[in-house]
Amino acid sequence: MAWEARAREKLDAINSSIPQNWRLNSPVPSAEEQRDLTGPYICQYLSSEEVEITECHAVYIVKNISCGRWRAEDVARAFCHRAALAHQMVSCLHEIFFDTAIKDAIALDEYFAKTGHPVGPLHGLPVSLKDQFHVKGVDTTMGYVGWIGTFQGKKDTAKHKTYESEMVRELRALGAVLYCKTSVPQTLMSAETMNNIIGYTWNPKNRNLSSGGSSGGEGALISLKGSPIGFGTDYSGSIRMPSAFNGLYGIRPSSGRLPYQGLANSMDGQNTVLSVVGPMSHSPASLRLMIKAILSQKPWLYDPLVVELPWRSDQEGETLRYIAGRTTETKLAFGIMRCDGIVQSHPPIMRALDIVTKVLTAAGHELVDWNPPSHQRAIDIVQACWVYDGGEDVHGSFELSGEPMSDKISWIFGSERREEMKASAIAKNNVAKRAFQKEYMDYWNSTRQRTRSGRPVDAFILPAGAATATRPGARTYAGYTTALSALDYSIVTLPVTTVDKKIDISEGFQPISDHDANVHSGYEPEIYHGGHVGLQLVARRFQEEKVLVIAEYLTDLISAQHSASQSAEA
Incomplete structure (x- = not known):
């Protein structure tokens, strides 16, 4: 069968999985109209009960089910319905298994009725998964036509639709309800999500823009509240960019904190810079709920790469004491990085940095300029990893069907295989990464000389990208996330504001390079108006507890400042 026919057959199967009474009667208006x-x-298509359920954050959903106020079945049906609508609006799903999810939810309700207590800390919580997770009964295509009906491109009947990733097992044990898998770009190596099966996944908040990549389907689905929380993966920004583009909180944990065992991936076995798995949601509290729950399953007993590091409440408490000033030292200290010296961010992002700087200063925290070792060096290290195998893995997957690469992918991997890197060259890149990590560590430690407390900064803040979101045809730059992947820090992306075409205008822009000028030329206030603006909050390695506490605190400061501004305007 030609690749076009196989892709069409798969798309038809995805769409036919949507119940007839949940299908839209008319096409979604164009981006110009809506x-x-x-x-x-999206709420116009839902009942008031469905809206009440799906507008809740994950923490409150679990609380309402665990106290008996809501049934897991009703919650599952509400999110399945909203996810079905989301897919019809922005093409964000690869796999739909609503019937199985509802059966699982009914079983949870029966258990609760019989025992009077929940299965686990995620009892009845719907969780969506990026299409790298293997789930029994459904395909994992990862956007490749050649993977349809196979196990990662291989006709392995023993694993196809029977094998499950380690985290899937853990989520089930915790009481989560799994119901869909979300769209990804071919190869996972793109800041836009598109493939030859489901097409392009648009940004629901502003359909002139992309939902990001490679966890773009997760970003779009959660943005439309078709999921309260879901899992993406991040190699060079694939959680952070979709989270920022879609107004979400997303965490890139340090590698080895959460289990990656059994996930599909591109270039599997490349170990210089590891892809990591992490949740995306509407609040830092929801991310905390999920990570604590996963760690309670002791994943280090089932994934050889997971570090034995349970959730540390003492790290949370220590951070809270500094926030409140209940120590002998000063409050927190933050580094602020406005530009990486390669590409300047668009005006809305610079305004977001101004907002954060203002609220932290007003709250009595200390800010210092963040001028670390060259991020270009880190970008070069990460990008070298992409072609260790000369494109063998990626080209092999495309050759299974004969489907074409998108321009975004062929830019990286070329039209044909290249010479594979020698072991000595890979070793040299590993040494370069280690040297860069050490130099960056020394720089971070040196900031104690610039703080009143004599402590190094607690975290630093920088853009999540040069643009608030990628858009088709415009030059992009992912260096703000890519560089940090070489450092393996604990990073949370958090929303700050939205683009305002009346305020976020380019005045006095002076490019620092031709690349900077090209990226800036893609910014048009009218096109970006209304889109989300997010930033990265960065802590040291394995400081997930600390960075989530700070993210929640910073969110409260931003919210209070926003409310005060609205009151002043009124």
Whole structure:
């Protein structure tokens, strides 16, 4: 069968999985007519009960089910319905297994009725998964036509639709309800999500823009509240960019904190810079709930790469004491990085940095300029890893069907295989990474000389990208996330504001390079208007507890400042 026919057959199967009474009767209006599909637009297709359920954060969903106020079945049906609508609006799903999810939810309700207590800390919580997770009964295509009906491109009947990733097992044991898998770009190596099966996944808040990549389907689905929380993966920004583009909180943990065992991947076995798995949601509290729950399953007993590091409440408490000033030292200290010296961010992102700087200063925290070792060196290290195998893995997957690469992918891997890197060259890149990590560590430690407390900064803040979101045809730059992957830090992306075409205008822009000028030329306030603006909050390695506490605190500061501004305007 030609690749076009196979792709069409798969798309038809995905769409036919949507119940007839959940299908839209008419096409979604164009982006010109209806730019924003979130909030009131999607809610018009839901009952008041479904809206109440799906507008809740994950923490409250679990609380309401665990106290008996809501049934897991009703929650599952509500999110399945909203996810079905989301897919019809922005093409964000690769696999739909609503019937299985509802059966699982009914079983949870029966258990609760019989025992009077939940199965686990995620009892009845719907969780969506990026299409790298293997789940029994459904395909994992990862956007490749050649993977349809196979196990990662191989006709392995023993594993196809029977094998499950380690985290899937743990989520089930915790009481989570799994119901869909979300769209990804071919190869996972793109800041836009598109493939030859489901097409392009648009940004629901502003359909002139991309939902990001490679966890773009997760970003779009959660943005439309078709999922309260889901899992993406991040190699060079694949959780962080979709989270920032879609107004979400997403965490890139340090490698080895959460289990990656049994996930599909591109270039599997490349170990210089590891892809990591992490949750994306609407609040830091939801991310904390999920990570604590996963760690309670002791994943280090089942994934050889996971570090034995349970959740550390003492790290949370220590951070809270500094925030409140209940120590003998000063409050927290933050580094602020406005530009990486390669590409300057668009005006809305610079305004977001101004907002964060203002609220932290007003709260009595200390800010220092962050001028670390060259991020270009880190970008070069990460990008070298992409072609260790000369494109063998990627080209082999495309050759299974004969489907074409998108331009974004062929830019990286070329039209044909290249010479594989020698072991000595890979070793040299590993040494370069280690040297860069040490130099960056020394720089971070040196900031104690610039703080009043004599302590190094607690975290630093920088853009999540040069643009608030990628868009088709415009030059992009992912260096702000890519460089940090070489450092393996604990990073949370958090939303700060939205683009305002009246405020976020380019005045006095002076490019620092031709690349900077090209990226800036893609910024048009009218096109970006209304889109989300997010930043990265960075802590040291394995400081997930600390960075989530700070993210929640910073969110409260931003929210209070926003409320005060609205009151002043009124």
